[in-house]
Structures are given as C-alpha cells and as structure tokens.
Amino acid sequence: MSQKTQPNSSQTKNFLKFKPLKRFLQSSLYPGIFQWLAVIIFAVIMVETLAGPTNAHDNFGTAATWVLWWPLLPLFFFLFGRFWCAVCPFAWVSDLTQRFLGANRKVPNFLRKYGLWIIDITFIFITWSDHIWGVVESPRGSGTLLLLILGGVMVTAMLFERRTWCRYLCFLGSLSGNYSRTGMLELRADKEICKTCTTRDCYKGNSKAAGCPMFEFPMAMENNANCNLCGNCIKSCPHDSIRLTPRKPTSEFWGMTRARFEESFLAIVIVGIVFVQNITMLEFYPTYLKWAELSLGIANRDIAFTILFVIAMTTPVLLLFLATAISQRFTGETLRTAFARFGYAVIPLDLAAHMAHNLFHLLAEGKSIYYTFMGLFGKHIEGPTSFVSDPTIQIMQYTLVISGTFGSLYTAYRIAKKNYGTKKALSVAMPYLVVILIFGVLNFLTFVVRMDMRM
C-alpha cells in the first residue's frame, strides 16, 4: 500500500545523489546560512513595523512583508515544499529559546488532537481582524501580529519539546503544510533501508543533528505537510536512507491513504479567505459594502463586513458538503470521511488563487520595496512602483487561476479514481468538479477587475 504512495520519479531521481548538494545539506551551513539572513531581515522588519513610519507607503517592514515575502511564499511552497519553515526566523527563535530556557515537556494531547482546529480558527480570526483593524495595511498592525507570533513561539518553546509551535499552532505552518502538498519536491526515506534500522536517529537525533523538530519519523512520512526540509534527518541518518526527489505537482493527493477532516476544512476555508482578500481589494468593493450596509439595514461597516465574511467563509464549506452529500449516493461513505477526502482537491486552486492575488502586489507594487528600503537611510524616493503593466499581470493571473482550476479538477478526479475505481470515478467526482468549477470561475472573475494597491 505504502509503495503505491511513492511517485515513480522518487525511485529514479534523487537530488541527494548530487554530491555538492548533499554535502551542503549535511553541513552546519544549512539551513543556518539562510536562517541568519532571514533573522537579520526579520529584525529590521520588526523594528520598522513596531516603531517605524505609521504609513504603510513609507514603511519598509510593510513592503518587505506584504509585497515581497507574502507573494513569494506560495511559489516557494510549490517549488520547494516547506523549505521556508526551515529558514523561518521564528523557528530560529524557537530553537534558541528552547536551548537555553526550554522545559522540554511533552506536547499536551489537547494540542495534538485539536492543534489544527486552533490553527483554522486563528487563521479565520486573523483574516477577519485584518479587515476590521487593518493588519496588512497598517505597519503597527503587522508589527503587532508578528510580535504576538514571536511571543507565542517563545512561550511554547520554553514549555514544550521540539518545534511545538510550528507543528501544532502556527497558522502559516498549516497553510504551508497544505500548499506544499501540491509541490514539486519531496523528502522521504527509503522504507527498505529503514526496516533494518534500529537506532531511529532521524527521530531521536544524534551527535550530528537533533531529531526531527516537527515530530516526524521519515520512514512513516507519506506527505509533505509536516516536513520543513530542515535537513536534520539528512545529517543524522547513518544509513543514507533519505531521498530528495522531484514529483509531479498535486501528485501527492492522487495516492493519499489518510485524510484528515481538519486539513480539508482548512483547505476549503482558504477558498473563502482568498475570495474575501480578492473581493475586498477590488475597486467596486466600497460601493458593494455600502450597498450591503443599506440592504442589511446596518449602520456599522464592521458588522456589515463581518456578516459578509461569515457568508464568504461558510459558502464554500456548505457547497463542498452539498457536493459530498450528492456524491455519497455513489459511495455510501459517511459525510465526514468523503468531505475529508475531497477537501484536499481544492488546494491547487487555493494555491493558484493566492499566488494570482499576490502577483499583483509583487509586480505592480514591487518597486516600493526598494523605495522604502532607501527610506531606512533617509533617502526619500517616489516613483512608479510597477515592474510590468497591469494587462500583463492580468494575463498571468488568468493563467494561474485556470491552471489551478484544472489542477483541482484533475485532483478530484484522481482521488475518486483511486478510492472508487475507474468506473465510478467520474460519477463520484462530478459534484466536486462542478463545485470546483464554480470556485474557479468566481476567482477568475475577481481578477477581471483591477485591484487596489497595498502600499
């Protein structure tokens, strides 16, 4: 069974056969060299967002975070899995805090069991609070969010073992876990070699490296969700069992054997989140919100937004439940099981829509990073912020959304095919295909209208 989950390419192409790369990953330079760079930039961002200019337009922290890092992040997940998590400055802070102050307690069962739900709720809350209080467009709001995460990371690192925050509480970690599953790179262990291993150094650690910070046992790892490519297992494995291989995008979902409801729920919630992010940045949004205020008879804009937000969050979930209920007639499975299985199918579209949305910020506002960076040295530079024209960006956005929609459609079909056979596949998948198509069309439409800028 587990053999089936290994894409064919993994048996043939192993990047670790390339000696210089392997030596680099096994050396102490990795991921330290990237981490140090990230920590320095992060320190500047923290200071800037907490104490720098209050206007996003002038704040390097805002530009670096929301115009550069946030748009590039999904692309990183797609290309390199959770590599970002290996170089994340919060992870560095976590390791450092733990080394000096950590009590190294076992992770509470409560967190193990409900961590993903806490993440789901936190993610929704942060998205909502962004629109109510202005997190992204307010340097102080961004700084507050970063500070709260930093506090959370330090507290968990002091109390619990390994990277408890990253594994069980980081909302970004969960997002990256989902996105990286569509990605083109995977780290796995050779199960045949691992069968003979008695030391389990990859999990426990040895003199060469600590055990997996994400509580993973590479031999049993079937997905990318919790592998942050930190390289510890590459360093510590005495049997040279670890493989770093390319794979087809979205292929992880095709052979998936275990589905978790919380992960699927997050995937479908992200559909709503990305949709809200898209809608609220469109030029007609203020007029639409005003119309909603008048229609609902609500004088308070925040309440009106909250109602729309709840609708946007629940509609995709309800639509997927509806598709599951229809599809159930062909499968006879429980609603929960089928929902969990097919929820993953929307992740390619999530990723594509997220990338398409942020592509605008990166390409239409990218030069603001340079302007605000020069502002750190007292140089005030004004000028056009775009790298390419709006129509070019739009074409790229359309391409991304169409690719994401096809990726999701194909994934849904493959999930149905794997679990219910070729004969039943299309009929089981059909309700999901319709729902994914609706999501795709809605996302496509949001990119027809020009977006507002962040900076």
Next chain:
Amino acid sequence: MTKNFKSSLILLALASNLLFALPMMADTKSAPTSTMTDQNMSGHSSSEAAHGESQATEITVAKDEEFEVSVQTDPEKPTPNKPVTIMISVKNQSTQEPVLDASVNVSMMLMDSGSHSNMSGMSMDSDTTIKGQATLDNMEPGMYAVTLTPTKQGEWSQDIQISSPTHGETTLTVPLTVSKTGPNWLLIGSVGGIVVLAGIIAQFLKRKQSTVKEVQ
C-alpha cells in the same frame, strides 16, 4: 494526563492572552502622515485653497474674496486623547488687516474610512464629533484659538465656520490626521511580560523535572 491537562490550560491561557491582545490594534489603525493637503472654502463667494510649503509649521492657508485664513495645529502631529490647539488666523483678503469681530466655530468629525476602502463618510458618534468655539488669542491680532481633544486616531475633518458682521461668513474644511507615531509599549510590554512569566514557569518545571530524576 493530568499534567498534560495542566499544560494545556497554561498554554491556552497564554495563547488567549496573546490573541485577545489583538484588539489593541484597533488603536493602531494606519493613518497617512501627510496632512492638510485637501482644503476647500465655501461661503458666499468663490474659493481658492493652497497648502503651506513649510513642513515644520504645517500652515494651511485658504483664501476667498473676503477672507484669508491660515490654520495651524499645536502639536503639529496630534495623537489620540491628547489636546490639540487649533490656531486660526483670520485676515481681510484685500487689506490683509486682521479680522477681530469674527465668530469662529470649529467642528471636528472623524472620517469613517476603512483600511481597504476609498470611500469615506462621517462618523456621527458623540466621541467622533467634537465642537468648540475659538476665541481671540493674544499671540497675534486676528488669531483665534480653540483646544479640542480628538478621541481616536484616523483622518478627522475640521469644519471651521467664520462669521463676521462686517465681512460675511465662510466655511473652511481642513483635514487633520491623528495618529500614533511611537511604538505601542503597552503591547510590547504585555507580550514581553507573558514571555518572562512563561520563562519563570519553564524554569520551575525544569527544576521539578530534574528533582524527580534525581529522586528516581
């Protein structure tokens, strides 16, 4: 299990503290630092408006057929819940003589603009609408002053109504940006305090663990 439960409770309490500190961000909503760039003057006559060049004094000058009005604020960059003195200099446009018989009323309203919105409207709550009558100040002839306290940060609109028995009346609208400029030390301190507290708890747990190990 009990230990895990206790740890869960501790973690939850700390996480909740962190999470519920977020509302403090309500006071940190971004506000542009550029001030007083869009004024207009309306009254019985046609109006003309200009923005003073000096960044240091932030003087807004507005002219119409009868009046030349300049507006200054002290402090230059007002912050929430701190009094701000609005100084209005009223002169006769043609003679440049100070107008001493004017009645000057200032009405400040918070522009109700969201972070993602270009749309702006007036917030009509009692704490977002502040009124006051400016009185003649001794600093210079024709200078009227009033001290008001904006309650929230954001873009405020100041409607300055000038009425003179000899020169007629006019209304001047001047925006005023109220923003926090410094770091939110309360928030930073709170997070720092929680981290320190967690550190103390961690050390306590560590010592307890090592004691248990020694006994075993």
